[in-house]
Every structure is written in structure tokens, then in C-alpha cells.
Amino acid sequence: MNTKVSLKQIERYPVYLNVLLSLRNSCINKVNSRLLADALGVSEEQVRKDLQIVSPHSSKPGCPRDVDTLINHLKEYLGYNQINKAILVGVGHLGSALLSFKGFDDYGLDIVAGFDIDPSITGESIEGKPIYSIFNLDNKIKELGVEVAIVTTPKDVTQEIVNKLINSGIKAIWNFVPIHLEHPDNIVVENMDLARSLAVFFHRINKK
């Protein structure tokens, strides 16, 4: 993967993909930079730069691009065609929602199991995904051969659980808990932070 691409660009690629998928649903086969620029709120120049990275040979200057080709190149670039196995820790309301969410397949994520401390749900399953006891975390991580974990635990135990995950071989954490996590530099932690999204939302409301 090209490492010169910026995080802002990476964040835009799924948005391009959504726009292109809705064009395809409307039976539109060709798209120009102007339409994509308007849809994403960026310049045409930016659209050309962005798409040059994921789909370098798919357009001639001045010609519209093929929607299907762009969709395939974006999916490939975003890794949606390969599958990353993950476990989820903390099967409360949000954890259950994520375990049940059928859309992750499309994004190359396969949640293979949940973990919780509550004995009334361990041994059960959600949408075919087993829920194991948190006390078996270490064994199960090794048995399942996963390196990615999604964390949706209560705040006060999150850091302790993250330390255990890392000790058991987890290399990347998608964190849904709104706290600041300490972790070694070689571990990838991506925060999915409702508070950050809300802060931007309220700021934009207040500007109006």
C-alpha cells in the first residue's frame, strides 16, 4: 500500500465508494470528477489526486471514468476483498450491536467471537458468533489465531483488558470506549470516538 497517502485521503475512499455504489444502483455507469467533487465537498483537482492513487490507469484526461472499475479498485485498495479476523470484548448494548451488524463482511472484517465477564451470556451466541468468558481470553486468542480486537467494555476496566489483549498477542485495537488508552508504539490503536464526531456535529450546528 502506498504510504504517501494522507489519512484524510484514506478517510475519503469509503465515501467515494458509497457515492459510486449509489450511482451504480441508479444504473449510472460513468462519472466525472465534477460530480464526485460536489458529492464529497472537495475540489476536482483533489478528486483527480485521490483517484490517481487507487486507480492510476482508469481515466483519460477529459473523459468520464467507469463506475464499476473505480468500485473494484477502491475495494481492492481498502482491503475489502481480503478478510481480517477479529474478536470483540464487552458484549453489552454496543458490543451486541456490532456482533449483529451484517455490514462488516463488505468491509473485510469478520468478528469471529465475543468475550464478556457476565456468566448469563457466556456460552451463548449472537448471529452465530460464540460468546466466551473473559477468563479464557488468552487461550482463545491463541487458538483462534486473531491479532485484531474490538473493545466495547465499560470505561473503568478498559485499560486493564487492553493490557491483557496485548500480552496475549493482539496487535491492533479498534477502540469504541471514550478513554485515552496507554499502549506500546508497535500496537495500532484506532479510536472510534462518538465524542469526536459529536463535537464536530455540535460545532457545525452552532455555526449556523
Add this chain to the structure above:
Amino acid sequence: MNTKVSLKQIERYPVYLNVLLSLRNSCINKVNSRLLADALGVSEEQVRKDLQIVSPHSSKPGCPRDVDTLINHLKEYLGYNQINKAILVGVGHLGSALLSFKGFDDYGLDIVAGFDIDPSITGESIEGKPIYSIFNLDNKIKELGVEVAIVTTPKDVTQEIVNKLINSGIKAIWNFVPIHLEHPDNIVVENMDLARSLAVFFHRINKK
């Protein structure tokens, strides 16, 4: 609110707040720019610029800042001390999780009701929040006097529901559905997009 602040800055403020809250939990009362810079992965210069906006008179050059003062100023700036009323449309797995989430109070968001089409859940309530029929959307929005809506519906009906929300007086939409929404320019739409966060996450994993 100062409009010269960038969206990147706005997104950082809840992260500062989390770091400061965890310092306070550890009984640490003073903090310098170096620690905050390390925690957020930005330069000390950037920390000073960021905090100058929300808390302009809280530090002397070279002196550490007071943690409590910064927490209060950040909460005030982010609007966490006022309450924004909102409705939620689509009480499936994710919608239920958001209705049940107790942390929104801390962020100044109060979800006052849910809406769904399923007659087996309308008339019920989740954590004291009533679930109304989607067919009463227009009346209830006017009755409740809300201008903010959270959308967690199935993909194929989202645009139609968003159109209805806007016609009923909703001015701002926090969208959890991974589709591209059409809307008038005067409506604020903030996308809380799992796909975008996942794209960044996988990109960072693949770089390692």
C-alpha cells in the same frame, strides 16, 4: 464560538478532555504542554495553539496548566454544559444501543424518543425513552420541539426518512448509515461512519 478553529482542532478537544479526565482520576492537578503533546501525537506548539482558543487566560509561559480549569473550559467550549434534545430513527441493534447509552448526557446530548416502523416495539420504551411509530414522525417532531435527529435505519429507506425529517423541521442529522445522503445546504449532516474509521484502521495495520 470562534469559527476560525479547524475541524481537526475540534476533533482533538474531546481527546484533550479524556486525557485530562484520566489525569484528574489519578489525582494529577497540573499538566504541561509536553505531556498533552505526547498523549495526542501532536507538537507542543500545536497544543499551545489549541488550548489558546478554548482557555486563553489559563496559563503563564513556562508554567504548567491547572487540570480542573482546562476541563471546565473544554466542556464549556464543546457545549457539554448545555443540552441538545434529539430523536433517534430506526430502533434496531445499533439504534437500541445508542438509546441505552448513558454517556451522552456528559456530551450534552439528550435522546428524548425513538421511532420505528415495527409495531412489536412501538409503544414500548428503552431506558425510559419512548418508541413511537414512524407514522407519527411529523406530529411528534413538532410536539417535542426537536431539531436534531440521529439516523440508524436500514440503508434502503434512509434517504426517504431523511427527506421526511427535513420536511418536519429537523435541521441537523447525525447519520450512522453508510450511505451518501442528499440534503439541502442549510441542513447539517454529520456522518458517523464505521467504514471510514475501519479504512484508517486497516491502513495503519497494513503499514506495520
